[in-house]
Amino acid sequence: MPRIPRDESFDSTLSLIRDPYRFISKRCRRYEADLFETRLLLRRTICMTGPEAAQLFYDPSRFERRGAMPKAIQKTLLGQAGVQGLDGEAHRRRKQMFMSLMTPERIEQLVLRAAEEWQICIRRWASMDQVVLYTELHELLMRAVCAWAGVPLVEQEIDARTREIAALFDHAGSVGFRHLWSRWARKRADHWMAQIIGNIRSGHAHPPEQTAAHIISWHRDSDGELLPPHVAAVELINVVRPTVAVSVYIAFVAHALHEHPELREQFASGDEGYTECFVQEVRRFYPFFPAVAARVIQTFEWNGYRFPEGRRVLLDLYGTNQDARTWERPEEFDPERFRQWDGNLFNFVPQGGGDHHIGHRCPGEWIAIELMKLATEFLTRRMSYEVPDQDLSISWSRMPPVPRSRFVIRNVTAS
Numbered sequence: 001m002p003r004i005p006r007d008e009s010f011d012s013t014l015s016l017i018r019d020p021y022r023f024i025s026k027r028c029r030r031y032e033a034d035l036f037e038t039r040l041l042l043r044r045t046i047c048m049t050g051p052e053a054a055q056l057f058y059d060p061s062r063f064e065r066r067g068a069m070p071k072a073i074q075k076t077l078l079g080q081a082g083v084q085g086l087d088g089e090a091h092r093r094r095k096q097m098f099m100s101l102m103t104p105e106r107i108e109q110l111v112l113r114a115a116e117e118w119q120i121c122i123r124r125w126a127s128m129d130q131v132v133l134y135t136e137l138h139e140l141l142m143r144a145v146c147a148w149a150g151v152p153l154v155e156q157e158i159d160a161r162t163r164e165i166a167a168l169f170d171h172a173g174s175v176g177f178r179h180l181w182s183r184w185a186r187k188r189a190d191h192w193m194a195q196i197i198g199n200i201r202s203g204h205a206h207p208p209e210q211t212a213a214h215i216i217s218w219h220r221d222s223d224g225e226l227l228p229p230h231v232a233a234v235e236l237i238n239v240v241r242p243t244v245a246v247s248v249y250i251a252f253v254a255h256a257l258h259e260h261p262e263l264r265e266q267f268a269s270g271d272e273g274y275t276e277c278f279v280q281e282v283r284r285f286y287p288f289f290p291a292v293a294a295r296v297i298q299t300f301e302w303n304g305y306r307f308p309e310g311r312r313v314l315l316d317l318y319g320t321n322q323d324a325r326t327w328e329r330p331e332e333f334d335p336e337r338f339r340q341w342d343g344n345l346f347n348f349v350p351q352g353g354g355d356h357h358i359g360h361r362c363p364g365e366w367i368a369i370e371l372m373k374l375a376t377e378f379l380t381r382r383m384s385y386e387v388p389d390q391d392l393s394i395s396w397s398r399m400p401p402v403p404r405s406r407f408v409i410r411n412v413t414a415s
């Protein structure tokens, strides 16, 4: 039986922190294999890349999520006891709750709310000397998603609430002070959302039935019980936080439009199909989540390699989107490639792979895509702006890796 290649260093945590997006694919190339083993935070971990590995990773009979995520991520980005750490029937039922929020009609309503916010923002941006787009998008999306999800926002608190929610994704992957701020923000956000759930359950608030706040407040798990308030809070944040995080992808939309001005012509005609290809290429080309983690349920063999029970496994998301076996010239930004893409569930995995209902694939993919399409429409046809000189390079060791300048624009006018 071939042995899984072992990384030379005793523990690779520092190398992963330094280059989280290329850590797995670089080593897989070095070992000429789709997988290798190393230690991360002293724990033996198998790292895998590519579509075949993704197909294996998303087989729920082989891997479970319980205990796979480091505590630091649970105490910031994800929260504790949410859907991400569930398995089997408990996961399927909780996941169904999220999937019920994602009907085309409901997503369209979110997009309409977001379009109103874009219009309001553009009027305000027009009077500003310069606009830091990435940061401005946080509040734009926060207002849209809270209104859509039935989460009340008090006008005087919007700024603070937005900064807390943004800290959950913008600072979670960091070390030092920024990480501590993210932990504190998690406590504040959990408390805030638990209060909202409490108000709904006690009859003091009545969000419409189709909203996330209503659905999550009254959801019953397989045991027939309502979710404990702190768990319901984590799940409601699981809707608000990642929608605000679409700001990262929208900053990349702006970045790609700036780097490839020749593409703008394609948008002038309002070709919906091209816009879809463009945003898919943004999701493929730019880094966001480096990898996802799981644990082996029971020892098994795959392609002759042994995966022992309990072993932690990481699947390389970014590297799989850049895999030259699937994507010709992966380092080039080329929306046209998506005209031929067949919708394969395992070779394009910016938000996870496999089946949305059965596995852990992100239920918010359609929201991300539609909000990015809307942003593309505004940035290409409904406003004009200048991009002054600034440092637009992408910081690869940061998670998420936004342009260093946060994408500054000026002379904004509605068109």
Ligand code: HEM
Pocket: 083, 084, 085, 095, 098, 238, 239, 240, 242, 243, 245, 246, 247, 249, 288, 289, 292, 293, 317, 350, 351, 352, 353, 359, 360, 361, 362, 363, 364, 365, 367, 368
């Ligand atoms: C900003 C763009 C987004 C990115 C890059 C992203 C990425 C991801 C990734 C990588 C996963 C993990 C997949 C796995 O564990 O196998 C995930 C899961 C999840 N995402 Fe997203 N996501 C985004 C937007 C959204 C939105 C808009 C929502 C909801 C409104 C959402 C809700 C969730 C939830 C609830 C899960 C857990 C699913 C489960 O464990 O079954 N995400 N996302």
